[in-house]
Amino acid sequence: MSPAPKPPRARVRRVVDARPLAKGPVQLKVRPFIESFDRVAGLPAFIMQGQLRGGQFQVVVTGRRPVALSGSVSEDAHGPFALLHPQEHLLGPQHALRVEADAEDVDVCHAAISYFELTGDLVVRQELEYAERWCSVYFNPLGLVDGSSWGGPRSIPPRDPTGPN
Numbered sequence: 001m002s003p004a005p006k007p008p009r010a011r012v013r014r015v016v017d018a019r020p021l022a023k024g025p026v027q028l029k030v031r032p033f034i035e036s037f038d039r040v041a042g043l044p045a046f047i048m049q050g051q052l053r054g055g056q057f058q059v060v061v062t063g064r065r066p067v068a069l070s071g072s073v074s075e076d077a078h079g080p081f082a083l084l085h086p087q088e089h090l091l092g093p094q095h096a097l098r099v100e101a102d103a104e105d106v107d108v109c110h111a112a113i114s115y116f117e118l119t120g121d122l123v124v125r126q127e128l129e130y131a132e133r134w135c136s137v138y139f140n141p142l143g144l145v146d147g148s149s150w151g152g153p154r155s156i157p158p159r160d161p162t163g164p165n
Contacts, residue, residue, distance in 0.1 A: 026101055027071070027083040028111035029143035030057065037135045037150045046150075048115055048135055057082035059097060061115050067097055081143045084111070094118045102138055110146065111139040 030050060037046040049060045055073050058066040071084035089097045095117060102112035114136040133150065140146040 026086055028086065028099060028101060028139070029081055029083055029141065030099075030111050030113065030139050031079065031081045031143040031145075033137060033145045035135075035137050035145070035148045037148070046135060048113070048137060050113065050137070052080050052082065057084060059113060059115075061091070061095075061097070064091055064095070067091065069099060078142055078144070110141065111143070113137050113139075 032049075032051050034047065034049040037048070044062075047062045051058055051060065051066075052073055053066070057069045057071060057073065059069060060066045067089050069082070069084050069089075070087060071082050073080065073082050075081070084099050086100045087098070091097060095115070098112075098114045098116070100112055100114070102110040114134055117133040135148070135150040137148045138146045
């Protein structure tokens with residue numbers, strides 16, 4: 001018997017001028033949701049709701065008009081969902097809504113939809129991270145709600161100046 005034929009030898013080609021692969025725009029998968037947030041004593045609960053209406057994803061915040069978010073709507077084995085682009089919407093002079101990626105991993109992009117109550121300071125208002133209060137809803141890679149949080153500068157305990165940094 002003769003030995004089995006050998007496969008052809010692999011050829012290696014060297015590329016000197018390689019450019020990085022182009023990244024497409026980030027698309028964040030979200031599904032309809034309703035979340036309730038308890039606020040400070042004396043204020044009623046705050047409700048944020050995401051819903052699919054007429055082929056678009058809308059976010060409804062207690063006491064505000066629905067905000068239509070740019071993206072596309074589709075359906076999979078888990079039900080209807082929307083693919084949204086990161087975006088920000090000012091809702092009057094003291095409120096804002098933001099859709100953003102909540103993870104740095106490009107392959108698994110978790111989404112967050114956040115509502116901000118802004119301060120009266122015009123300089124601080126440019127950076128939403130310095131808002132008086134915020135509420136966020138987080139989504140896993142399937143677009144299902146993965147948790148929520150709320151807070152603000154007043155909810156963060158002051159750092160002890162005598163303690164470790």
